[in-house]
Amino acid sequence: MHYTTVWNMMHKIREAMGSKMERETLSGFVEIDYAFFGGRSSGKPGRALSDKKQVVVMVERLS
Amino acid sequence: MVVLHNQSGLCFKQAVEDHVEPVTHIRTDGYSCNSMLHGLGPLNMDTIGKNYSEDGPLKNVDRVISLAKRYLLGTFHQYCSGPHLQRFLNEYRFNRRYQWCQLVSRVISACALSARCRMVQYREAQACCILTTSYSMASTEYSGIKPFLKIFILDMLTMLCEITHICGVEGHHMKRFIGLCASVLTALFCSSALCARSPIPDSAYEDAILYRGNHSVLLYSMQNQPIKVDSRPSFFLLVSQGTGFLANFDYGNRPIGVNGTPDGSAALNVAHDLDENTAWTQLTEDGAKKLWGEPSKRTARPILTTFDVLGKFNEERNLYHVDLNFDKSSNVFGYRIRGIGIGNAKWIRFNDGKFSLSSS
Numbered sequence: 001m002h003y004t005t006v007w008n009m010m011h012k013i014r015e016a017m018g019s020k021m022e023r024e025t026l027s028g029f030v031e032i033d034y035a036f037f038g039g040r041s042s043g044k045p046g047r048a049l050s051d052k053k054q055v056v057v058m059v060e061r062l063s
Numbered sequence: 064m065v066v067l068h069n070q071s072g073l074c075f076k077q078a079v080e081d082h083v084e085p086v087t088h089i090r091t092d093g094y095s096c097n098s099m100l101h102g103l104g105p106l107n108m109d110t111i112g113k114n115y116s117e118d119g120p121l122k123n124v125d126r127v128i129s130l131a132k133r134y135l136l137g138t139f140h141q142y143c144s145g146p147h148l149q150r151f152l153n154e155y156r157f158n159r160r161y162q163w164c165q166l167v168s169r170v171i172s173a174c175a176l177s178a179r180c181r182m183v184q185y186r187e188a189q190a191c192c193i194l195t196t197s198y199s200m201a202s203t204e205y206s207g208i209k210p211f212l213k214i215f216i217l218d219m220l221t222m223l224c225e226i227t228h229i230c231g232v233e234g235h236h237m238k239r240f241i242g243l244c245a246s247v248l249t250a251l252f253c254s255s256a257l258c259a260r261s262p263i264p265d266s267a268y269e270d271a272i273l274y275r276g277n278h279s280v281l282l283y284s285m286q287n288q289p290i291k292v293d294s295r296p297s298f299f300l301l302v303s304q305g306t307g308f309l310a311n312f313d314y315g316n317r318p319i320g321v322n323g324t325p326d327g328s329a330a331l332n333v334a335h336d337l338d339e340n341t342a343w344t345q346l347t348e349d350g351a352k353k354l355w356g357e358p359s360k361r362t363a364r365p366i367l368t369t370f371d372v373l374g375k376f377n378e379e380r381n382l383y384h385v386d387l388n389f390d391k392s393s394n395v396f397g398y399r400i401r402g403i404g405i406g407n408a409k410w411i412r413f414n415d416g417k418f419s420l421s422s423s
Contacts, residue, residue: 011150018153021064027084031124032091037066037135037152038144053148054067056078057131059124 029061064131066149092121131155348393388412 038052065078083089134155135143143151352358358369369386388397388410397412 011147014150014154017156018150021153025082025084029088029090030083031121032079032089033121033124033128035128035132037132037148051144053144054070055148055152056065056067056075057124057128058065058079058082059127061123 026058026060031059031061033057064127064152064155066152090121127157130157348387348389386410 033056035055035057036052037055065082067074067078079089131152135141135151139151369384386399387395390396397410399410
């Protein structure tokens with residue numbers, strides 16, 4: 001199979017894995033924090049860099 | 064994990080509103096964007112401090128972020144940015160397999176969220192049957208299953224019944240609900256992942272136990288065709304002590320219609336035939352040949368007969384060898400089973416009306 005075909009299939013699977021997450025809601029005790037994803041790039045560090053993606057991470061705690 | 068389209072606080076607020084229930088205790092750090100959460104109204108903001116809160120840092124969420132970053136770096140070497148980042152993050156899963164206390168609620172939420180499941184409709188007819196079967200299997204003595212697992216399954220079933228009462232699910236939906244839960248339970252119960260990893264429970268029978276299934280293995284006929292007993296497929300079930308008997312799996316995993324004669328001529332007597340000793344004494348040389356075909360080889364001792372049998376457990380197919388000792392009236396009086404996962408197969412012989420491990 002061609003690389004692009006496999007790439008497309010993989011991303012369809014990933015899309016399907018995320019569809020459950022979209023319908024889920026968290027309750028109880030929830031921790032929320034930021035993270036900046038997007039690899040290494042030279043220049044300004046941390047959240048000042050504009051080509052990094054801002055990701056909200058929410059975690060439901062057990063207690 | 065939600066990737067924000069821009070760095071505005073409104074976008075962040077929307078993401079939180081979408082994924083968090085209205086009445087929730089939220090804990091964040093002192094980042095300026097978090098002040099947007101104050102406007103959400105019914106949310107109960109527990110601690111928002113300049114730095115970390117008094118109860119300690121955001122332990123869980125920091126762990127998830129760290130693991131996710133490590134995962135993206137290790138697996139994709141950071142080639143995961145840009146518009147596809149959300150999908151890469153979807154693939155990341157936090158391992159919650161061993162958090163047993165959460166399992167029931169997660170099963171229920173999975174049931175509730177999977178509205179489009181086609182398998183459910185298929186399961187509906189079998190649902191009650193499976194449920195009662197797994198209940199009876201869990202409640203009665205069943206070798207090879209660990210005691211804590213048995214208690215756990217019983218607890219889950221009890222909770223399931225209570226929940227169906229409380230929620231008042233009726234008719235079609237209740238069938239669907241119970242069907243899904245029961246299939247999950249059955250999969251859990253039969254999963255080799257749980258049993259194979261557990262230590263061997265009975266050291267006395269250690270060498271006769273199949274390590275891979277730990278509690279049972281299915282042996283098909285030599286011709287790879289199911290034997291007909293009352294025009295239903297039946298299989299050879301090997302339980303953990305190395306004993307075996309014919310079983311019919313039409314009614315879940317409960318062996319029904321066990322008898323030693325593969326053509327099914329003997330009358331079915333459940334209470335009597337469930338005893339594996341009886342089934343083995345009834346297994347004759349002709350019956351064994353009917354079950355597994357001609358023996359593959361005869362050793363120097365003429366009484367030893369070896370059959371190559373295809374074993375099947377969790378869709379794996381393996382070849383096992385059933386060595387049988389027949390007496391003069393061609394009835395089985397000793398047997399052993401060799402194959403993958405059986406380290407030192409011991410003979411089990413018929414002594415004083417009962418099968419027991421033999422030293423020789």
